[in-house]
Amino acid sequence: MAETPAAIVVEVEGVKFPTEVTSPVTSKSLFLGGAGVRGVEVGGKFIAVTVIGVYLEAAAIPAIDGKWKGKTAEELSSSAEFYRDIITGSFEKLTRVTMLLPLTGQQYSEKVAENCVAAWKAAGVYTEEEEAAVVKFREIFKPKNFPPGTSIVFSHSPSGTLTIGFLELGGVPAAESGVIENKKLTNAVLESIIGEKGVSPAAKQSLAQRISEFLNKKEEKEKEEEKEEILVVEKGKLEQVEVA
Numbered sequence: 001m002a003e004t005p006a007a008i009v010v011e012v013e014g015v016k017f018p019t020e021v022t023s024p025v026t027s028k029s030l031f032l033g034g035a036g037v038r039g040v041e042v043g044g045k046f047i048a049v050t051v052i053g054v055y056l057e058a059a060a061i062p063a064i065d066g067k068w069k070g071k072t073a074e075e076l077s078s079s080a081e082f083y084r085d086i087i088t089g090s091f092e093k094l095t096r097v098t099m100l101l102p103l104t105g106q107q108y109s110e111k112v113a114e115n116c117v118a119a120w121k122a123a124g125v126y127t128e129e130e131e132a133a134v135v136k137f138r139e140i141f142k143p144k145n146f147p148p149g150t151s152i153v154f155s156h157s158p159s160g161t162l163t164i165g166f167l168e169l170g171g172v173p174a175a176e177s178g179v180i181e182n183k184k185l186t187n188a189v190l191e192s193i194i195g196e197k198g199v200s201p202a203a204k205q206s207l208a209q210r211i212s213e214f215l216n217k218k219e220e221k222e223k224e225e226e227k228e229e230i231l232v233v234e235k236g237k238l239e240q241v242e243v244a
Contacts (some may be wrong), residue, residue, distance in 0.1 A: 010035045010053070010206070015098050017053040023092060024173070025155045025163050030055035030094050033086070034210050036202025037100075038193075048100050052193055052203045057092040061214070064089065069215040077208035080196045086207070087190050093156040095190055096167075098149070105144030108152070109137055115199070116188040125184065133182035140164055140178035154189055162186040 010017045010032060017035045022028070035053040039046050064085055068076060076082045086093070113134045120126035144166065146152070151167035160183025166174040180186075194204045 012051040012053075012202075013037055013048050013100055015051045015100075017051075017096070021055055021094065021096075023057075023094060023155060024153065024165055024177075025157065025161075026092060028057055028092060030057055030092065032210075033060075034203055034205075034207030036200050036204070036206045038097075038200040038203070049103070050100055051098050052200050053096045053098075054086075054190070054194060054203060054207055055094040055096070056086070059091040060086070060089055060093075063091055064211070065215060068211070071212060071215070073205075073209040073212040076212050077205050082208070083191075083194050083196070083198075083204065087187050087195065090158045092158060093190055095154040095156070095193060096151050097154075098151040098167075099146045100148055102148060103146045105141035105146065106138075108144075108146065109141035112189060112192055113137055115192045115197075116185065119188060119191070119195075119197075120184065129182060130184055133180050133185040136178070136180050137164075137185065140180075144176075156186045156190055159183075160186050162189060 009019060012035050017032055019032050021030050021032075023030055033054045033056045035051065037048045038050045038052055039048040041047075064082075067085065068082060071079075071082075117126060117130075117134060120130055147169070149169045151171070153165040153167060155161075155163040155165070157163070160181065162180045162182065162185055163177065164180070165177040168174055192198065193200050194207060198204055
């Protein structure tokens with residue numbers, strides 16, 4: 001199993017994100033890639049609305065290691081390609097959205113759907129399949145209400161299945177959930193958070209920071225191990241010479 005970032009609990013606006021969670025879909029262990037607040041400007045004042053945590057399967061590390069190791073957090077955070085590699089990577093992702101202010105399911109789903117449809121139309125990839133997926137997305141959320149402390153959990157499978165679950169106060173899973181088979185929507189929900197126009201710059205920055213630190217520590221560890229191997233080889237050669 002690939003190594004994952006160090007177990008440091010991340011707390012955002014009083015909401016704690018565990019360093020590892022178990023996928024409700026596959027039962028795989030997922031590590032916390034990053035977390036941050038999502039808010040809006042009202043009268044020149046920033047109002048925090050939700051906090052968002054992005055979890056990744058351990059397979060994400062070897063998938064991005066070769067391309068992004070050695071990069072600083074600033075280099076990663078300024079690269080749309082880095083986030084695209086996370087969004088479209090062939091590994092499981094999970095996004096937890098926890099409410100700080102009360103929202104209705106309709107308020108939440110309308111905004112997400114609006115962002116997704118706008119992006120698809122701009123790219124010329126909005127089809128009847130995506131339209132049907134968005135209709136189902138709205139239907140899943142329509143009867144829901146989210147008081148502060150409750151959460152939405154999106155499981156993004158690499159095959160293109162979006163599983164939607166809900167957590168009540170205290171993190172208790174709700175019985176209701178929904179499943180949508182549409183790869184564009186599966187990716188678009190995550191892209192709406194950490195993509196080029198993502199709604200949570202703080203979550204994007206946290207993801208870049210944590211992944212950069214881990215990849216660079218991993219690279220340093222590999223270099224140290226390589227040095228140790230060289231020393232062992234050199235020592236072995238020296239011992240052979242002395243014996244001769």
